[in-house]
Structure formats: C-alpha cells, structure tokens
Amino acid sequence: MKIHQLSLFLENKPSQLTEPCRLLADAGIDIRTLTLADTERFGILRLIVSDWEKGAHLLREAGYVVNVTEVVAVEVPDRPGGLAELLGSFENTGINIEYMYAFTFGHGDTAVLIFRFDNPDAAIERLKSVGISVLGSTEVYQRIEK
C-alpha cells in the first residue's frame, strides 16, 4: 500500500513555511507529519496530510508547485535495532531508498517510517515477503489518532 506525499518548492527565505501551513489549517486539513529538506538555495517541504487531493488542489490554487509522490509507510517496533532489522531486509535487493523520515507517537511502542523508494512496488513486495507490515493511509491516520 502506497500513500501520497505532497512536496512543495520553497525559496530559502524567512517565513516561507508559514503560508502553506496556514492554508492547510484554514481548510481543516491536518498535517500528519512533515519533513523539510533544505539546501543553501531552496527548500522542499514534504507533507503527509489528512486529505492529499484537497491539499494539493488548495496549494496549487495558491500558486505553489506541488508534486505528489507515492511513498511507503512501515511500522517498526520502537526499540534498539528496530530500524536496522528493517533496512537489513533490503540488502542485496538493488532497491534504493531515495530518502526517509520517521515519526513516533509518544504513546505506544511502535514508530512509523516513511520511505521514498526508487521502486516502491518492488519494495512493498520485499517487505511483505519478510513479513513486515506496510501501512495504508487510513492505518497511518489511525495510528496517529490512537
């Protein structure tokens, strides 16, 4: 199961982050998690939101360049070695991780990892074959709302 991530181009200047967040907030769209990739010259804001279609439409209307990417969400035990085991399952498969980010929920004993694979379908196959559960979007939201 792949989930949809929104990416926005931001210039590297003060207060660039505020406006898109406010736009989503005003429309009642919840940001589940986000990560900001920044360079000296520009930034890319990546978001998982409660309604990606509405969110993408809204941001595009406001003049942002928005890219919708399919990413994979995986739940791992929140303990030492949890991530290492997961990453180990990709050894010698030729599957490349473009980038990833993680979030924990504060209560509960698992963390959710968001992966951007070069080949998400192959990655999902691999994860299933080693018995690791891949989360759908509703499950991701349920985990967060628990």
Add this chain to the structure above:
Amino acid sequence: MTTIPDEDSLDLHPASVPDYMQVPHMRALQLERLRSTVRRAYLHVELYRQRMDQRNVRPEDIRTLDDVIRLPFTVKADLRDSYPFGLFASPLQEVVRLHASSGTTGKPIVVAYTQHDLAVWTDAMVRTLAACGLGCGDIIQNAYGYGLFTGGLGAHYGAEALGATVVPISGGNTDRQIMVMKDFKVTAICCTPTYFLHLLDRAGEMGISIRELPLRVGVFGAEPWSDSMRSRIEAAGGIKAYDIYGLSEITGPGVGSECRCQAGLHIFEDHFFPEIIDPDSGQPVAEGEEGELVITTLSKHAMPMLRYRTRDISAFVPAPCHCGRTLRRIKRITRRSDDMFIIRGVNVFPSQVESALLAVEGTLPHYQIILRREGGLDQMEVHVEVTPAVFSDKVGALENLHNKLGQSLHQTLGLRVEVRLVAPQALKRSEGKAQRVIDQRNLA
C-alpha cells in the same frame, strides 16, 4: 504566374490583392515610389538634403532599386535630435495625426501622418489582420495601448476597415480583459505575447480556461518572442498565434505580418522597402544571411524615412511562401542589436539566455536577468521559476537541474552566471513588454 491562394481565395479581402502581385510588377511599383519618396525627402527635409549632398547623391541618381544603397542611413537619434517636427516633409496643415514613442533616454520621438499616410497605415493593418486569417464576422479585442503609442490606434483602424467588430479595450485591467473576452465571445486578440501569457495565468487563477473560449487567433507584436513561446501560447490558449511587425518610425504596426504558414513575416513591400545589412559595416549581407533590418518608406508623405536602421536582427527567407503571397518574407525577430548588454566584457543577448534555458528544460520558463556590481565586479544572476514539469521531491534532482542550467548558460554565453531557482509567480508578470533584464549596476 501568381499562385492562387487556396482556401482563403474565396474570401480574399480586396486590400490584400497587392500581396499576390507578380514580382516584376512589384519591383516596378517600388522603384516608382522610391524615386518619388527620395524626391520628396530631398526637397522638404533639410537633414536628408544635407546628407545626400554630402554623399553627392541627387534624387535623379536613383535609377534602379539597387541604387537605394547610395542613400544615407537614418537612425533613431536623428528623430530625437530633430524633436519635435524637424523631419516633417509636409506642412503641419496637412498633418492630421501625431504619435510619439516614449524615449528611454530624454525626449520622445514624434511621428506624423497626413490623411494619405493614415490610409496607407490602415491598408497595411487590414492586410496584416487578413493574413492572420481574420475578416468580417470576427470580434477583435484590441489590447494594445491606445494613445500616443501607435499599437492601439493602428490595430483599431485596421480592424474596423477589415469589417471586423472591434473591442477597443486598450491595455491593462487584466480581469476585465478576461471577462470581456468570455462574455463578448471574442475570436481574436491583439496584444504583446507576454501580456497574453499574463492573461492565461490570470484566467487560470480565475478558474477560466481560455482554451474553452471562442478565441481562435492571437495577433502578437511589439516585442521579440520565440517559436517555443508560440507553441506554449497556442497549446495553452487553444489559438493560432501570429507574429506581426512594425515600428512607429516607419508607420506603427503593419510593416509586416505572418500568414497562416507561420514561416516568416511578409513585408508589405509596396509601402516599405526592406534591406538586411551588416550592422557593423553597413553593407548588404548575402541573400538569406542574418543582419540588421533597414527600411525605407515608399508611400509616406508627412515623414518619409530613408534607410531607417531598425536595430532588429533578421534575415530574408529566400523561397516563395506556400500561402501564395509574393511579398518577401523576413525571419521572426528574436533579438535586437541594442537589446544586448555587456557584462565583464562579454556581449549577451537575452535570446541567448532563453536558448540556454530551453536546452535544459524543453520549454521556456519565466526568467529574469539581474545585473549587479559588487566590489567593482559585474555579476549576472538568472532567476528561473520552478515549473511543475521540472519540480521534484528529491533534493538531488533539483540540484541537478540547477547545475545543468548553470552549465548550459556557461556554454552558451562563455560566462559563469549565478542561477537561482525561484518559486512560481515570484517574478513579476508584465502588463506590457516583458522586463527580462534588470540592470542595477548604475544604482550601486
């Protein structure tokens, strides 16, 4: 034998008949008119008389069209120096219209028209609009500025004489332009190509798709634009986009126009005699070679122009056009010889920057060139708007784009320039001519 134009032969506008004149007849007509223009200029305009005397040329020395090269050039500075009425060849009582172009330096230049000159201008504009496939039944939104600028009134009278319905909306007020275009079921628009891009952007924001409207033709002029910009405009607007050419010094819009073949601009040669010269030596270039366009007016009374240096770079298109017009064609003007700027000793044309950006992205993004002076050294920065087509969620992909743009610019210009990717809409859209170059060097 004259080729008969196919599909539009049935509704050929009578004014367009000279477009199909047999070449020897056209040359004979041109010679007769050239001789009369030179006589008039020599008799009534002191500057022309002085310059011809200096070169030892008398009006009767012009015996063939090739003798045109014996005539002196006229440049924009001559019009400025003779401000306001110094180049008039008609008494003011016969002048019925004055136009002026905003000068970038000091005084504007003034141009004058007799009743006859206005008729010539209107004739040229009727033929321009007819060549763009327009006629009676079309509703033309004229978004060129009305006033001292020749664009507005030139297109206006041409469109009326053509028999089309004119909406004289003039420039600016983009939201109203879009409302009128939609509500009046406008079929054609006259404006600058960058203003049309601005209309497309704004219509999108208003939730209106220009593609879906009855608009079918754009008559674009007053600034250089490229074929890739045309493809973008035609695809996004659902229209045919035609390039027209003109300048106030010669008459205004209507000097030349594309036809439905969109393969060069036909010059209305019975009124305007074109030459292509080497801008440095002043000598004619070989047929088909690139050079500066020079025009001599053949029909104007109030203000004849002898060999006016347009500073526009073009070339003759040698073969006859498939549309059947026998009028000579020039290539689309993509740059002006004075659009050029010099940075760290290197001559740069904005069109070179465009081709470098195009080579990387495939389509031309919005861009702006910023020139600065930092610590006595000139810096050139190119700001490029990130488009959905090139944007990626991966940092590496954007860094790669950034580097490629830098390399392509370096290769094309022979000069290292700083590239900055900016958010869409970050660069101000122009309501008139696009401001591609912002030179802040004098302010520093």
